[in-house]
Amino acid sequence: MISKREARRETLRIALLEAAKARVAESGLARLRARDIAKDAGCALGALYNVYKSLDDLILHINSATLAQLNTKLNHAAANADTPQEKLVALARQYMTFAIDNNYLWSALFDHTMPENAPLPQWHLDEQAILFGHVVDPLAALKPDLDAAGLHTAARTLFAAVHGIVSISLREGSTTIPRETLDAQLTEFIITQVNGMKYACGEHQI
Numbered sequence: 001m002i003s004k005r006e007a008r009r010e011t012l013r014i015a016l017l018e019a020a021k022a023r024v025a026e027s028g029l030a031r032l033r034a035r036d037i038a039k040d041a042g043c044a045l046g047a048l049y050n051v052y053k054s055l056d057d058l059i060l061h062i063n064s065a066t067l068a069q070l071n072t073k074l075n076h077a078a079a080n081a082d083t084p085q086e087k088l089v090a091l092a093r094q095y096m097t098f099a100i101d102n103n104y105l106w107s108a109l110f111d112h113t114m115p116e117n118a119p120l121p122q123w124h125l126d127e128q129a130i131l132f133g134h135v136v137d138p139l140a141a142l143k144p145d146l147d148a149a150g151l152h153t154a155a156r157t158l159f160a161a162v163h164g165i166v167s168i169s170l171r172e173g174s175t176t177i178p179r180e181t182l183d184a185q186l187t188e189f190i191i192t193q194v195n196g197m198k199y200a201c202g203e204h205q206i
Helices: 004-027 034-041 045-051 055-079 084-101 103-111 122-142 148-170 179-200
Strands: none
Touching: 004 034, 004 045, 004 055, 004 103, 034 045, 034 055, 055 084, 055 103, 055 122, 084 103, 084 122, 084 148, 084 179, 122 148, 122 179, 148 179
């Protein structure tokens, strides 16, 4: 059973995290200020640093929550698809949808950098690696000749390609690609990649 002090600390931790997430979701990472977060959470500024080591530590936990939300969405998308191609298309389209619907939180995953000489903690690196894991299973069905290391590399490459398409499309201001067009282009890209894998394995185009 946790003590009253531990319970209060956990309540404050959640309140600060939710306040910070709301700030990032509304106005982005660049405008995030510790004093504003503490005010929104109804506590003194010093209380924030009693719960989180630094503002960077708090941002890591914001990104952790965003990754968990994204992973849930990707799991659901893959579970509702049948073939490897359908799974990869569903994953790409869901990734696009999440990035559009949660743009500031999604951007924070890639915009945040740790202070000099402060590496990302292993627990956060492990959470990031889960993203690539969504791609591994359908790739394994398409590329049965690849070993674990090869599959991991291929998954990272395909994920990076999809991320690049989405990222560039959403960050070009006035030249942003319409959502429907981006959806169609991602689908076409994935199908082209899958067909290339099938031909490499001696199968016919689908």
